[in-house]
Amino acid sequence: MNRILLASALLFAALSAALADEMPPAPPAALPATKTPEVKLVEPHLHIARSNLAGHARIALTFDACMGQADERILSTLVRERIPATIFVTARWLRHNPAALAVFLQNPDLFELENHGENHIPAVDTPTLIYGIASAGSPQAVKQEVEGGAAAMTAAGIPAPHWFRGSTAKYDLSAIGEIRAMGYRIAGYSVNGDGGSLLGAVITEKRIASAKDGDVVISHINQPTHAAGEGVAKALVDLKAKGTEFVRLEDVEDMGDDRTTE
Numbered sequence: 210m211n212r213i214l215l216a217s218a219l220l221f222a223a224l225s226a227a228l229a230d231e232m233p234p235a236p237p238a239a240l241p242a243t244k245t246p247e248v249k250l251v252e253p254h255l256h257i258a259r260s261n262l263a264g265h266a267r268i269a270l271t272f273d274a275c276m277g278q279a280d281e282r283i284l285s286t287l288v289r290e291r292i293p294a295t296i297f298v299t300a301r302w303l304r305h306n307p308a309a310l311a312v313f314l315q316n317p318d319l320f321e322l323e324n325h326g327e328n329h330i331p332a333v334d335t336p337t338l339i340y341g342i343a344s345a346g347s348p349q350a351v352k353q354e355v356e357g358g359a360a361a362m363t364a365a366g367i368p369a370p371h372w373f374r375g376s377t378a379k380y381d382l383s384a385i386g387e388i389r390a391m392g393y394r395i396a397g398y399s400v401n402g403d404g405g406s407l408l409g410a411v412i413t414e415k416r417i418a419s420a421k422d423g424d425v426v427i428s429h430i431n432q433p434t435h436a437a438g439e440g441v442a443k444a445l446v447d448l449k450a451k452g453t454e455f456v457r458l459e460d461v462e463d464m465g466d467d468r469t470t471e
């Protein structure tokens with residue numbers, strides 16, 4: 210018995226050591242405050258003017274195309290059902306998806322294309338990590354992320370963007386000021402449709418289909434292998450059947466907090 214306990218203890222110790230090797234560095238809270246300036250991040254909300262018509266909720270669908278591929282389940286549903294949407298593209302995504310870009314450009318009545326940055330780097334002007342992604346880290350790098358995204362768009366034949374949404378949808382207030390000074394409105398959201406494309410199909414469908422009059426829904430159109438996209442496509446049909454008025458951000462008045470649109 211003792212031998213088994215001892216063996217277990219040794220195994221546990223070995224496992225702990227092995228895990229410790231793979232553990233990320235200690236969280237910033239454990240370090241002296243002087244070495245980790247606290248970066249206050251905001252994740253702004255955005256709403257659009259309501260229709261105030263019973264049975265005809267007005268909803269803005271927004272999709273991020275961060276990197277990777279195009280989700281044909283969503284794209285083909287938008288085109289088939291003639292559902293307008295605002296798509297936030299990165300330079301990186303544009304390079305790898307000429308066929309999907311062609312579909313967007315062939316349907317200018319449906320798709321408004323806006324700026325999701327050059328390399329999907331969070332638009333935060335102080336060094337920090339967000340979901341493990343390193344922030345731009347300086348005002349110059351934020352500017353490069355925004356301008357690099359816009360330059361790739363216009364080079365691809367897309368009209369100059371007026372809206373920006375950064376990677377992770379989080380910002381510090383100074384970066385918001387910098388991006389606004391570049392002439393952009395910053396696109397928050399009010400309904401997180403797919404949880405970063407990581408939710409299941411059923412919950413994603415339920416979240417998006419329950420959007421209300423004046424809501425701005427965020428989800429992803431770049432994860433064709435994730436279950437969430439199946440739920441997104443179904444929710445589009447659900448919303449249309451409910452009489453939803455789909456609008457793009459350029460079509461309506463909007464209200465964003467954290468000084469993102471005022």
Ligand SMILES: [Zn+2]
Pocket residue numbers: 273274275325329375376377
């Ligand atoms: Zn993204």
